[in-house]
Each structure stands twice: as structure tokens, then as C-alpha cells.
Amino acid sequence: MTIKQLQTATTAKLKPYQSARSTDLTGSVWLNANENPYLNPAIKGLEIHANRYPQPQPEVLIQAYADYATVAPNNVLVTRGADEGIELLIRSFCEPSQDSILITSPTYGMYAVSANSQNVGVIDVPLDQDFQPIKDDISAQIAATKIVFLCCPNNPTGSRIPLETIESILQLAQGKCLVVVDEAYIEFSAQPSAVNLLEKYPNLVILRTLSKAFGLAGIRCGFVLANTDIIQIMKKQIAPYPLCCFAIDTAIQALQTPYLAWMKESVKQINQQKQSLQSWLKETLSWTPLCTSDTNFIAYQFDTEVADSLFFFLAEQDMLVRKFDTVQPSQSEIRITMGTPQEMSQLKKYLSLFFAKNDNRTVSNAGVTV
Template structure:
């Protein structure tokens, strides 16, 4: 039986929050294991030196050293960069700034990153859910017609969890068609794994394109929670109005500035080359395995596949191997494997081999 306080909270909650299904992150599942390949984290770790700046003072809301370093890295002007608490805050800022509650909508292409939906639901903004197939295969006029009157159109590129990639020409054409009616938000959390496909170069010609970036993936700083929203100043000016007064801590700014040094960017790129090579090896193993029905070809530091039998996931857990199960296309036998280091991927190979060994062959007879 609930307390009176429980009833009070429920009475005060807006309906959209009471009905909200929170985002379930890989780390929220409270699993146990020894090898973690479920959250698209980098296997690399680097030590950073803290400067010992006085923490009794509030930080620079937008640390200029970091803004300048990131603008140099991506090739835009500093005034085209807003630093946020992960790219997730950029998503939330865009919805909160440009969408009116109970009136406006956003468009997404499912299956895709779950925080677009959660953010829309949180702000009581309608969701126009279109398909990845439409985005990848449809004509631009068809896509934009189905987008309807959505204020924001989110394109996760490369897409999570499928790895699918939309070309720059198509993004540009969609932005041109939606000029004056919608912002095209290109979420590039995984773009360092295919940097030549970035939409950042389109900012010069399309005022309604926004690019979201993060240091969580290729830069191996998932624990720092640092992201960037890139756009023209006409878009960023209203975002700055609603941004929290001090969104970036002194410690975070200090580490981010170090991560964006010339030497560390070069190190990140070498690590990306290694991870891309390891990913190719993993894809080969998966394609050759009798335990796997389908492997999605795509970009990013992960591979998504369909298993012949989802009981294979339980076997992985028994071996201490934690990967991310998904329900995709109405089927619950999908799995996303983050690209770990060589030793971690050898454990994936051992798991795959165990699935089709003499003890488990019966699982996969069809």
C-alpha cells in the first residue's frame, strides 16, 4: 500500500511524464560480467593531468580553450560550437528550444537511438516515426512529404544500432527541401569511424543543418559526458538562451582541452584505424558462423547481427561476455557487439565457436 506522499506525486505529475518510458541505457541493466562489449565504449583508456584550478569558482560556461580546439578540429568557426553534457544535452536543447509542448513534432527514422523519443515524450512533443528504409531507399521528395510539419528531423549518421549511413548529398537535398520549415539534425556520435562522411562541411551552405558530436566514442571519454552542437549562429543563439548557466565543469573542460590536443587527436585516429581493422575481422567471423543469421553492414564501433537462437545470449553471459541484445524489425534475437580490443574480440570468437560446438549444435538445427 502506497503512502499519501506517493499519491501526491502522481497527482502533480503531468500525464506525459507519468506515462513516460525512460531510456534504458546499457549501464542501467545492472548486469555482471568480465568483458563489456555492450555500450559502444572504447577499449582504450588514457590518463589525464588535472591542473588543480580553484574549484571554489564557477567555471566558464563555454570554455574558450575547448571551443577553439574543437572548432579547429572540425573546421568551423568558434561561434558555431556549443559545448554540452554529452550529445544527449544537445538533443534536449534542440527540442526544448524549437518545439512547443503539445503542438509541435519531431521526425525520426526507426530503428534508431532511443533518446530522440524519450526527449520528445518528456517535453510533450509529438513523434513522427518513419523508417530507416524510407531514409535510405526513398526519394528526397517522398521523405520530406512524410516528415510533414515536424520541426526537427533527426538523422543518426551512422545510425545506432544498425550502422547505416546516409550520404552527404542526400542530407543536403533533404535540408534544401526543408528550408524554412524544419531543422535537419545529424547525430554524428560515430562519425570518427568514417570521417569523410561528416555533414559538417554542409553548414556553410545550409542554415537549417545542425550536427551533434561527442567525445564519448572514438575519443574514449564516455565517462566525461562531453558533447558539441555545431550549427550556424542563428540556430545556436536561441540555444544559448536556454542552456544551463554552468553546463561544463572546470574538471571536464580541463580534460577535454587535453583530449583535443594535436597529439591526442593523432592518437585517436590511430586507435580508430585499429578498431576498424578489428571490426572487419569480427564481421568475417560472424558471417562465417552457423550461429548467425544476418550481419548488418554499417559504420561505427559496433556490429549488429541476428542470431539463429537468442539462447546464445544467455551462453555469452555465462562466459562473462556482456553484449547488447535488441528487438529489431519485430524480432528479439538481435545483438549489438561493441568493438573491443584484440583480446576481448578473441573472447567473442570463443563464444561463437562454442555455439556450434558439439555441446550446442542442437540449438541451431533448423
């Protein structure tokens, strides 16, 4: 019997999630992974006691994040990035070969990957043309699902879901299933968090991370915010020591007042760079984004042939962006993460060079013709 024959039937069917770092392409300007381009200074001067196991759920870190998120400490679970939170939720609340989750595509790919890896079904209720959930379609599937995943602000579109829409979906799901609101990009959004709905809706779960606004993608630190019953159930499934001591100490440091101020200033700079780039693209290349972005990236839609050409052209210039297929045939999305001002200047130069080779540079949400 070969090694491949030893794997489970479920594993044999899986396709691994293709992260921005899993590509074979290399480059020195990374505008493809939705990271903060600025390194958080909180990582300096840490005293790490690496000879000892860390606390499974570090009390100081939980208190610090609870204070930041304005929740009680017993409403917080520390996880190895928000991705572990997704996996734990599915493992804790979905029976393999029996239950399903609900996603609203286009959305973050790990919801489906985590479900598929655990032999849990995936019900896809696509967003409407304005990238908003269709409540009637979700309502029709509520009885068939255990967890509804809502990404807000959404990756890969950048769109946000109004809080009243989130609340209406929570009402539909009361007593029937969980509603998970993934707020990985919440710091970049002008819309308040759904955290104030936690007391009212015991079926609400919120995912958070230090990977985006906090500039700490490399330490893989995330949080689940939920009522205590959900937290206690998830603790049955979580690994004994999800975070290493370096990650814990860095996260604690990053949640102190001086570094919170640094985070807020970096978010302000990134949002300004986003607005500046978007204005330049509109004025210079007549580009219109898919939608208003409440994240640290902007998304544009192209004919697939053009998107492929642009993607590989930028890669040849040592600059990486992200390309996605869309729900529309022959269309692809190019997602540009905000970098430093110098990196944005480089991007503008290469985009101008790429489109200068073509007579027609008409771009719209319906696609681009060159």
C-alpha cells in the same frame, strides 16, 4: 495525494531510456555500450581548480573543437554529451502539445525519449530495407515536423547515409524545419562529415561527442555545430554550467595534437578489430551483418528466441552485448561493440562454444536457426 499523483500526466506516460548501464546485468567485458575500450591518456596530469565555477561556454575548449571540426568558434555550443544537445534542440524549437519531431527507425532511442518527456510528438518514418531514409515519405511529413533527426552513422545498425541523401533532405526542409545530423560515430566512418554543408544550409545542425572515438564517455562532453542563430537560441535554454571543470580540462587536453594522434590510432585499431571479427564470424559461423558498419560496433539479426539465448549465455560468461527488438516480428538484433583484442578473443571462444551445442548454425539477415 501521493507522490505519483503529483507528477505531470506527461511524465506518468514516460518510459525511461534503457541505456547499456541501466541493466541489472553485470560483467567484466563490456561490449554493449559503444565505448572506446582504450582509456584516453589525456586525463593524466590535469590541474583542476574545483573551488571555482567553470566558464559556461569555455572559450579554449570551443576554439579547440572548432579547429578540430573546421568551423568558426561561434558555430559551436558545448553540451553535457550529445544527449543534452538533443534535449535543448527540442526544448528550443518545439512547442509542447503542438509540435513534432521526425525520426527514422531503427535509430537512437533518445530522440523519442527527449520528445516524449517534453510532450512533443514523434513522427516515425522507418528506414528502408537497406537502412536508408525514404525521402518521399519524409517529404510527406516535413510540414508536420519541426526537427528531422538523422543518425549518421546510425545507431543501432551501423549504416551511413550518403551525403547527397542528407543534402536532398536538407533541401526538402529549407524554410520549414531543422535537420539534425547526429555524427557521434563520424570518426569511424570513411565518409566525410556533413560539416561542409553548414554554410549552405542554415537549417542544418550537427551533433558530436567525445564519448566514442575519443575514449572519454565518462566525462560527458558533446558539441552542437550550427549557424549562429541556432546557437544563440539554444543558449537561452542551456544550464549555466553544463560541464564540470574536470570534463572541460580533460576535453581541452584531448583535442591537442598528441592526443588527437592517439584518437586516430585507436580508431584505426578498432576498425581493424571490427573487420577481423566480421571476417571470423562470416567464415566460422556464416554470419552476415545487417549492413556495412561505419561505427565501432557490428549488428546481427536473429530469431528472438536465439537472440535471447545468446544474450544471456554471454552474460553468464561475464560478457555483455546489447540486444534490441527490430521492426520485423519475431526478430531481434545483437549489437557487439568492439573491445580489446583480448576481449575479442574471449568473445570468439564463447560464440564457438554456444553454437557448438547446436547442429544447425545458419545465420542470415532473415534470422538464425539453431
